[in-house]
Amino acid sequence: MSEARVNHPGLIVPVGHVEPVPRRIRGTVDGRTVLDTRNALYVWEWPGYPQYSIPLRDVAEGALTDEGRTGKLSPGPARRHALHAGSQVREAAAWVWEEGAPERLLGTARFRWDAIDAWYEEDEQVFVHPRSPYTRVDALRSSSGVRVEVDGVVLADAPHAVLLFETGLPTRYYVERPYVDWTVLEPADTVTACPYKGTTTGYWSFTSRTATHADIAWSYDFPTPQVASIAGMVAFYNEQVDLSVDGAFVPRPVPVSRDAWQRAHER
Structure with missing residues (x-):
């Protein structure tokens, strides 16, 4: 048996890295649009691929409610929120970044991927997680x-x-x-x-x-x-x-x- 080793280029994006998303990002729950933005951010919580962080002003009004719990995510502290869409309630659906997180993330929320029924970049649905702009x-x-x-x-x-x-x-x-x-x-x-x-x-x-x-x-x-x-x-x-x-x-x-x-x- 051959000894294990790394024989491919490694990941180069550090945890906590933030970049703008140059695409319109939308998310739906039970057929309702709960977020729609052209100002999303990529945030890397591990080096493999990013998550979207969505400006709170681009989340449907009243869709997020504070669950009263602060957690420490890889990039920094955030407060946990539930997501409401019609009769649907998704607990622990989003983390709203707090002081101590990268400054560019303040005023945005990182949604749990499976809390949203369907994600779209422009008009094409995206599956599993956002595609990294640095992945080939x-x-x-x-x-x-x-x-x-x-x-x-x-x-x-x-x-x-x-x-x-x-x-x-x-x-x-x-x-x-x-x-x-x-x-x-x-x-x-x-x-x-x-x-x-x-x-x-x-x-x-x-x-x-x-x-x-x-x-x-x-x-x-x-x-x-x-x-x-x-x-x-x-x-x-x-x-x-x-x-x-x-x-x-x-x-x-x-x-x-x-x-x-x-x-x-x-x-």
Whole structure:
């Protein structure tokens, strides 16, 4: 097994970084528009991607009510608010920034993503989280051979692949399905989504003699147009497999941790 290491460029945006959003941002709850602004801000609560912070003047009148709780988010202190839209009440839906947070955030609110039914940039719906203006995703065809093994069992052996490069994440190697050994993989019900690639249409697990490796591979049958070349292909988590490219082993990458960011949003 190869030693884990970082073999891709790291994230460069510091926590607490704030930038203007040059797009109209709207949010709806139960079909009602609860926020509509051309003056949103990006705020990074972890280096991976930003959240929107919305000027309070661009939130529907009376939509936010103070819940009487102040918390310390990564960029600074904020006061928790509930969101009201018609008969809908979403508790812990927004944090209104207080003194001690970056000055540009004062007078704005960062909404919990799932407290809003649908987010829009201009007239296009945005899924999972805001797209980072500093993230680039490239899918490049490669004539390099890719071999994937786990516990000595070959899961895939392909003469070529599509390599997907995404800012701050390990390179992913997508191979065509005829080069995957489907006799050793088990379908899983898992579905994940990515604002840059779309929604997965398949996940697979592998059980070796010693362990079960859940959700070790995935596929996008209908990816976004920007990465259309990975459609129908299969990728494996480099962090969980022994992968070689043109016969040379690729060290397992160190996973990007989101634990701290997730804990902050579960409060």
